[in-house]
Amino acid sequence: MSDLLSADGASMAQPLKPLAVVLTGAENPYRVLQWLRRSPAAHLLRRLVLEPEALNHDSLDTLPQRAATAYVRGLLVTAGILPPRDENLALLTNWAARTVAELPARHAHLIRPFAEWHIIRDARRRSSRGRYTYAAHKGDCGNVLAAIGFLNWLDSQHLSLGQLRQRHLDLWAIDRPTLRSRSIPFLRWSTARRLFPPGLSIDRPASQLPGHFQAEDEARNELLRCLNDSALPLDVRVAAALVRLYALPLTRIVELTEDHISRDDEHTYLTVSQHPFVLPPKLARLIDDQLRHSMPRHSTATEHRYLLPGQSPGRSRNPLGLADTLRHHGLPARAARNTAMMDALVDLPPMVIADLLGIHPKTAERWATLAGENWSEYLSSLT
Template sequence: MFWPVGAVCPLCYRAALTQPESCTMCGRQRILVGRTPDGGRICKACSFPDERPDYCSSCQQPADLLPGRRCPRCTLLAKVTRLLSRDGSTLDASLRPLADVLSDASNPYPVLAWLRRSPAARLLGQLVTAPDELDHAALDALPQGHATTYVRSLLTTAGMLPPRDENLALLINWTARTLAKLPGHQATLIRPFAEWHIIRDARRRSARGRYTYTAHKGDCANIRAAIDFLTWLDTQQHTLQSLTQEDLDVWAISRPALRARSIPFIRWAGARHLTRVGLTIEHPPSQLPGQFQIEEEHYEELRRCLNDPTLPSDVRIAAALIRLYALPLTRIVELTADHLHHDADHTYLTIIRHPVVLPPKLARLIDDHLEDASRHGNEATRYLLPGRAPGRPRNPAGLSDKLKRYGLPARAARNTAMMEALADLPPVVLSDLIGIQPRTAERFAAMAGENWYDYLAGRHSARA
């Protein structure tokens, strides 16, 4: 491909098509194919001012035309209308908000590519044939995958579905599917344990805004451990009523990976007199963190986050928050623009309930990141690190992998940041500040060689 700027490789050609920028001469968002003598990048119309410009057949504006002699925006509007309408031209009034969300992108090229290639777009086209039947229950009945998740987020962003706690919904739907596959005698026990113990507690945490994706995975693991335990009882020809402590010890030894996860079910069954009195599984000994960084390495990585413009902004922000405040990725991905506040002198980030002052470089980085997201049409979500699905945060596991690829792993840095914080803060203060268990903070404090019992005693005396 040859442009006025010179030969262009296929990769750069596709990148230019998907990332229109402001022409330095006319100021319009265009595909930039030429340069001015002083190095400014310009569009086709400005590169060839003596030629008659190409006009869109729909809006009659000069444009970089796509097949059908339409500009990218008019092409997108036509394709969205064709996807969402029964006859290819007339939109149902109830689908207008969805059409607006899809066609109102500041950069139409990625949406055009999504309409052309994505399974989610094909699924959406199938579902909108009956818009009156679109609800969360209808989507829950479909096979759950990336396409279903994306379509649900899109419909929620458009206001066609009410928002809900998706992590809680994942737990409830997974539990229902799992119970349906169990033998009757197992389902009789697992159903009340799951619904009245696990899910009820999850609902309470969700109401407080504290039910994370990691919490959902942990609750599912507890239910799976209970099912595995009952299956083991069947193979041993035991029942809960005939179970002895020796049997339970054999189970715990033979299932080290499930040992801790089975404790909630054993306690639940004992509290309801489904087992003999006094049967227990002890928690395995707590493993102290083993991954740390030396101080020089820790601060060198922090300097990279704050100063290296070659790193992606999401990597710089997440890695800096870990190294400065020991925040877990599960909490970082839930941060939104509403957690940021500015005054005349400082920018504050509210963690749980407590605002902390951000370093000026990190504050500017976050402001620029949010401004860039707004320019690319993500202002509706306002997550600091939005996910691929509209209205959803970034997946913490995927973000962790990305940090590793850029040489900024999370676990060792967070452990080190915890130790650094405990040099100045009592464990109870740190646990309240960043939302970790007091027991975890105490373990780190013990490793750091600090003893805060005098502080706790003084705090208790002051309250009394």
């Protein structure tokens, strides 16, 4: 360990001693030695130790953002050498800076203030409330890319923002339906700054109601697989069961920690949005097993443990990767969650569902309308 964490191979700098505790505290010595010899993260850490001035977030942000970089950052945060930060927000800010730097000047002078003062500013506000998820970061990146795409399209039409007319916006919306919603934030921002003539707009497309559901037997059989099939990976069983029982999105499931689990003399509870749910005994045991067997390779005793930890210390599992894993095991999330949402609306009013699951009340109302008008017809068509 001294070879790794000391510049001279003998004496370890005092600030790095907590890191030595993290590296050796969670595993047997043999596995630690294997990690030190073979892991790209260990080699990167060694390089950084030789340059103490590089042990900060800014220096790490300049490196290629590979798995090894994320892992080393997680180690340094876990050890208390670097302060914790919202990594989803950092992903957005660093991505935006790199993206704007590659734009031609005529586009950068518009995209930079839009990204920094509109997109990132709003992301910081959500982050301060603990609500900035990985999915939100991906959506914000998509809004910036749509703005860039719109400016590129204007160039192809030999137009400037000042020459824009409603017929041009209508043509953009028709030709690029997938970017229609994503371009609205930039257009509204531009309108507020009078960058093009007043009165122009793109209507947000009508919200699409969900179209993927499961028949009752299919939903029940998949839930039974989650609870009883020991051949499935434990994390797959837990995540898929939470989707099917409580209609939780994967973005919320990956944020669950052991602090969301509580117990009394009779039951085990899962708390979501400050509301405790009683867990079925089988699922409670699966969650206990998952927490017991999901100890990260490097961690501290005081660290809040994620129910589904990611590859990097202190980070949760990526929801996109989790969705792929569930599909691989024949337990896709979308149709199962839609079905669970419909089942919940049979017993609970939309406002309660909105509060419990953290969705917008209007979204819950649309789901309730779908449940009332189409759900029984849909189920009968599957039988």
